[in-house]
Amino acid sequence: xxxxxxxxxxxxxxxxxxxxxxxxxxxxxxxxxxxxxxxxxxxxxxxxxxxxxxxxxxxxxxxxxxxxxxxxxxxxxxxxxxxxxxxxxxxxxxxxxxxxxxxxxxxxxxxxxxxxxxxxxxxxxxxxxxxxxxxxxxxxxxxxxxxxxxxxxxxxxxxxxxxxxxxx
Numbered sequence: 076x077x078x079x080x081x082x083x084x085x086x087x088x089x090x091x092x093x094x095x096x097x098x099x100x101x102x103x104x105x106x107x108x109x110x111x112x113x114x115x116x117x118x119x120x121x122x123x124x125x126x127x128x129x130x131x132x133x134x135x136x137x138x139x140x141x142x143x144x145x146x147x148x149x150x151x152x153x154x155x156x157x158x159x160x161x162x163x164x165x166x167x168x169x170x171x172x173x174x175x176x177x178x179x180x181x182x183x184x185x186x187x188x189x190x191x192x193x194x195x196x197x198x199x200x201x202x203x204x205x206x207x208x209x210x211x212x213x214x215x216x217x218x219x220x221x222x223x224x225x226x227x228x229x230x231x232x233x234x235x236x237x238x239x240x241x242x243x
Contacts, residue, residue: 076128076129077106077126077127077128077129078126078127078128078129078132078152079108079124079125079126079152079153079154080124080125080126080127080132080150080151080152080153081122081123081124081150081151081152081153082122082123082124082125082139082148082149082150082151083121083122083148083149084096084119084120084121084122084123084143084146084147084148085118085119085120085121085146085147086118086119086143086145086146086147087117087118087119087145088114088117088118088119089119089145092119092121092143092146093112093121095142095143096121096123096139096143099135099138099139099142099143100125100127100135102138103127103128103131103134103135103138104127104128104131105125105126105127105131105135106125106126106127107123107125108123108124108125108126109123109124110122110123110124111123111192119146124153136150159215159217159218160187160189160215160216160217160218160220161215161216161222162191162213162214162215162216163188163213163214163215163216163222163242163243164211164212164213164214164242164243165179165183165210165211165212165213165214165229165240165241165242165243166210166211166212166239166240166241166243167179167208167209167210167211167212167233167238167239167240167241168207168208168209168210168238168239169207169208169233169236169237169238169239170205170206170207170208170237170238171197171205171206171207171208172208172236175208175236175238176195176210178232178236179210179212179229179232179240182225182228182229182232183212183214183225185228186216186220186224186225186228187216187217187219187220187225188214188215188216188217188220188225189214189215189217190212190213190214191213191214191215192212192213193210193211193212193213194210194211194212195208195209195210195211196208196209196210197209208238222242225242226242229242
């Protein structure tokens with residue numbers, strides 16, 4: 076039997092972090108299924124899903140913690156892959172303002188959408204130099220919820236926040 080595990084890691088960035096993690100996965104007959112990793116303000120931040128033989132999990136967890144010095148690591152047993160609903164992509168661009176992610180995520184949650192992936196950044200506008208907020212969000216709309224209703228809510232919110240929101 077195999078165990079699916081989601082692992083989050085964060086710590087000071089340095090060369091070789093991913094290689095050391097991958098080496099430990101291989102040593103314990105693990106299968107690297109998916110991951111998202113980034114450098115944010117000099118910190119390495121990552122989340123990955125691996126499948127391991129049940130009997131290897133304890134030794135794997137121990138090795139990962141002891142051989143990746145300086146990383147804070149958390150483990151969660153994963154359930155089977157399932158996305159209960161339909162996937163959509165949301166693109167947002169507008170003037171940066173406090174609370175923008177809160178407002179968008181609240182609208183999504185109250186209309187049955189979960190965030191599957193999100194990337195965001197604050198950039199300088201090319202001509203004016205003002206700060207712009209840009210986000211790319213993959214969502215999953217739960218069964219029984221209406222995409223037209225969500226689209227209307229996001230359109231109203233875009234007008235209120237004075238941002239462009241595209242829902243694909």
